[in-house]
Amino acid sequence: MKQRNSHHRRGDLPCVSLGIDDGREARDLFRKSVRKKSNHKAHQLCKQVMETINYLLAGGLGDSRLHQIMVDSVTPAPDAARLLVSVRFMDPDPEFGPGDIQAALNGACGLIRCEVAGVIQRKKVPELVFVMVPDEAVDHE
Secondary structure, three states: OOOOOHHHOOOOOOOOOOOOOOOOOHHHHOOOOOOOOOOHHHHHHHHHHHHHHHHHHHHHHHOHHHHHEEEEEEEEOOOOOEEEEEEEEOOOOOOOOHHHHHHHHHHHHHHHHHHHHHHOOOOOOOEEEEEEOOHHHOOOO
16 A cells, blocks of 8 residues: 655645745746847837938928928837827027927828838838927937
């Protein structure tokens, strides 16, 4: 007849004290940690959109108000279906204020999206939301 180990009886523990990994599966303990996957494709899209819009703004898009701004950053907001495009003044012109620039950007948004569609490789062109970066947030070198 087999003898039963005394520690397998109810209430007895096989060790003196419980550790941090007691009660966990062994395969979970030795599994490689899962790193949070960075969204490489969204970052790549933002970079392409930033380069395209900066190129378009350098040409002015037929509006003299757009010659004085450049793209500061492009970020997904909240995902790659909508992109937040932050623009800032390169050479502030006292003739045009931020309201005039915002109006010019909103007027040229359709043309900008059309040009972005020709550059990126996506079925749907992301919606572009333009925001002016205040002068205080820009590092002056």
